[in-house]
Structures are given as C-alpha cells and as structure tokens.
Amino acid sequence: MDLEPYGWTPVLAEAFAKYAPPGCLPARIVVQKGDLEAVSPAGLLHCHAAGRLKFAAEGASDLPVVGDWVAIEARPAEQTGLIVGILPRCSSFVRKVPGARTVAQIIAANIDTAFLVSGLDHEFNPARIERYLVLARESGARQVVVLNKADLCPDLESALAMAAAAAPGVPLLVTSVPRHEGIGEFRAFLRTGITGALLGSSGVGKSSLINELLGEERMKTRGVRESDSGGRHTTTHRELVLIPSGGMLIDTPGLRELQLWGEGSGLQESFEDVEEIALRCRFTNCLHDTEPGCAIREAVEGGHLGLDRLENYRKLQREMSHLRSKYDAREKIVNKQKVKKLTSGQKRGYKRRDRF
Numbered sequence: 001m002d003l004e005p006y007g008w009t010p011v012l013a014e015a016f017a018k019y020a021p022p023g024c025l026p027a028r029i030v031v032q033k034g035d036l037e038a039v040s041p042a043g044l045l046h047c048h049a050a051g052r053l054k055f056a057a058e059g060a061s062d063l064p065v066v067g068d069w070v071a072i073e074a075r076p077a078e079q080t081g082l083i084v085g086i087l088p089r090c091s092s093f094v095r096k097v098p099g100a101r102t103v104a105q106i107i108a109a110n111i112d113t114a115f116l117v118s119g120l121d122h123e124f125n126p127a128r129i130e131r132y133l134v135l136a137r138e139s140g141a142r143q144v145v146v147l148n149k150a151d152l153c154p155d156l157e158s159a160l161a162m163a164a165a166a167a168p169g170v171p172l173l174v175t176s177v178p179r180h181e182g183i184g185e186f187r188a189f190l191r192t193g194i195t196g197a198l199l200g201s202s203g204v205g206k207s208s209l210i211n212e213l214l215g216e217e218r219m220k221t222r223g224v225r226e227s228d229s230g231g232r233h234t235t236t237h238r239e240l241v242l243i244p245s246g247g248m249l250i251d252t253p254g255l256r257e258l259q260l261w262g263e264g265s266g267l268q269e270s271f272e273d274v275e276e277i278a279l280r281c282r283f284t285n286c287l288h289d290t291e292p293g294c295a296i297r298e299a300v301e302g303g304h305l306g307l308d309r310l311e312n313y314r315k316l317q318r319e320m321s322h323l324r325s326k327y328d329a330r331e332k333i334v335n336k337q338k339v340k341k342l343t344s345g346q347k348r349g350y351k352r353r354d355r356f
C-alpha cells in the first residue's frame with residue numbers, strides 16, 4: 001500500500017528513520033473506534049499500542065489517535081500490528097476532557113486544515129463557531145468555517161454577516177448537501193497529501209459532506225426520519241478517508257462539550273479585533289464597564305462590535321483563566337510527585353549502596 005496519498009513525505013521518512021526502532025514499518029492511524037486501524041506498506045492493519053508505549057505514557061495524549069503517524073511491528077499474515085512509537089505530531093486538535101479533570105484529549109492529529117462545520121438551520125450559533133475557532137487556532141491547523149444546510153437558511157445574507165463577524169479573516173464556505181452546493185469550493189481546499197478534519201456539533205452534516213465529497217454513502221448519517229431528534233450522535237468513531245479528487249478528511253463525532261484547552265494564544269488570535277479596540281481604551285486596565293474613554297463600549301454603541309461577540313470573548317477568557325489556574329495547581333502536584341519519586345529512588349539507592 002502506497003502511503004503517499006495519506007501524506008507520507010520525505011520529512012516524515014527522515015523523522016521515522018530517526019525515531020523508529022529497526023524492523024518497524026511506518027503507518028498512519030485511519031480508524032479509531034476503541035480499536036485502531038492503520039494503513040501501512042503491508043496493507044490495512046488492526047493495531048493496538050504496545051504495553052511499553054502505554055506504560056511510558058504520562059496521559060492519554062501520549063497514546064495514538066486518528067491521524068497519527070506511528071511505527072509498528074507488523075504481522076501481515078494476521079493483518080495486525082503492534083504500535084511501538086508515535087512520530088512527533090505537527091498539529092493536534094485538543095479539548096479539555098468533559099467533567100472536572102484538567103486533562104487534555106486529542107481529537108485528531110496531524111491535520112493541515114480544520115473545517116469547522118455549523119448548520120445554517122435553527123441551531124445556527126456564532127458563539128459556537130468562536131469557541132471552535134479558539135481551539136482550532138491552538139491546534140496549529142489552518143481554519144475554514146463551513147456553513148452547511150444553506151438550503152434551510154431563510155436569510156443567508158445576515159447569517160453570513162454573523163459568521164464573518166465571529167470569524168474575522170477566516171475563509172467561509174457555504175454548502176448544501178441536497179443541493180450539491182459549495183462542494184467544488186470545498187474540494188479546492190484539499191489536494192493530495194493534505195489532511196482535513198471536520199469538527200462541529202452533532203447533526204450539522206459532517207458525515208453527509210464527506211459522503212458528498214466521496215461520491216458515495218460510505219459514512220453513516222442520521223436518517224431523514226430522525227433528523228429532528230436533536231443531540232443524537234450518529235458517528236461514534238473517528239475515521240480518516242481518502243477523497244478521490246485528492247486529500248483526506250477525518251470524520252469526527254459531534255462533541256457534546258467543547259471545553260477550551262491551550263495556552264490562550266488561540267483566544268487572543270481569534271479575538272484580535274476586540275483586543276485591538278481595547279488598546280485604544282484610556283486606561284490600560286480598563287474593564288470596559290463604566291470607565292471613561294472606553295473604546296470597547298464606544299465600538300459596541302457605534303455598532304462596530306457585536307455585544308454577543310464581546311460577551312462570548314469575556315466568557316471564553318474566564319474559562320481560559322480558570323483552566324490555567326486549575327492546570328497550574330495540577331502541575332504543582334504532579335511535579336511534587338515527580339520530586340517525591342526521585343528522592344525516594346535516591347533513598348532506595350543509598351540503602352542499596354549501604355549493603356555493599
């Protein structure tokens with residue numbers, strides 16, 4: 001099996017030669033269901049992570065995910081492989097795991113372009129686009145906002161204006177699966193070796209768009225009769241597929257919770273327009289409330305900045321600073337444990353030496 005259509009490059013080959021143990025094959029994870037499947041020169045193999053890889057992992061982010069390039073010990077006769085290493089990732093789309101734990105979950109790795117899909121139906125929500133954009137910026141992938149279900153939009157012009165305000169500087173793609181609209185434009189963002197990932201809430205049409213680009217109904221989509229049952233998750237696994245006209249797309253399940261993760265630069269970049277306005281406030285520590293000379297308030301009153309966007313920015317900022325403080329507290333504990341481990345090891349070492 002040729003890995004080039006899957007994005008194998010001389011740069012990756014070099015990294016592989018440097019990192020992989022001898023006798024291993026390179027492979028890319030294309031299905032993540034619990035079980036993993038990977039494409040390799042020996043064909044499509046059922047894979048799982050070697051015990052030593054799991055043992056060395058400090059968290060779930062150190063285990064293979066869809067899109068990863070890995071080194072495997074292949075058993076072609078059984079069509080299986082043992083994953084013994086993961087090549088350094090170029091990019092990864094990460095969220096905080098749902099719930100209270102301050103732990104990252106990688107949704108997909110090595111993506112060049114994150115297609116952030118929204119439905120232009122009654123569920124259209126620019127604040128959600130803003131949230132996805134923050135994470136996509138942190139990921140290192142370029143972003144494209146896909147506005148699907150254009151056929152269900154009563155006022156395309158104002159929806160487009162809202163999306164453009166939520167995603168300044170980001171290309172917007174308007175699509176409709178039943179009308180086959182915007183599909184050629186979608187293809188134009190892909191070419192051989194490029195990996196895209198479709199991310200967005202359940203039911204926005206991610207799998208339907210992939211089927212449209214494939215030209216066949218390969219991915220399971222929500223049935224027509226069920227199309228009003230909001231919150232039903234049709235796709236339950238992550239899968240990377242080759243698009244015949246060039247490129248790859250990763251289908252992901254709609255995420256119920258999309259909590260922020262990262263350093264905060266994604267937030268700053270996504271809201272550069274707001275931050276730029278804030279630079280013109282009279283006071284550098286302006287809270288944009290009742291302070292005199294507040295440029296933010298002026299912009300909102302003058303209609304240059306949407307109140308919704310400002311409020312969502314504040315909300316995301318609060319979430320990010322909460323995440324950072326929880327993360328820092330956790331880091332302290334982890335570091336303490338590491339020091340403890342080290343010193344107890346030393347103590348054991350001294351004891352042993354005493355015996356000689």
Ligand SMILES: Nc1nc2c(ncn2[C@@H]2O[C@H](COP(=O)(O)OP(=O)(O)OP(=O)(O)O)[C@@H](O)[C@H]2O)c(=O)[nH]1
Nearest residue numbers: 149177202203204205206207208221222234235254
């Ligand atoms: N009217 C209209 N319906 C669409 C369009 N795209 C998808 N749908 C319908 O929307 C429903 C959900 O589509 P899916 O492709 O299953 O959505 P998904 O984003 O993959 O959802 P999950 O797998 O649950 O995350 C299905 O009934 C599709 O037929 C569109 O452009 N217009």
Ligand SMILES: [Mg+2]
Nearest residue numbers: 206207234235
């Ligand atoms: Mg789906």
Ligand SMILES: [Zn+2]
Nearest residue numbers: 281286288294
């Ligand atoms: Zn201000």
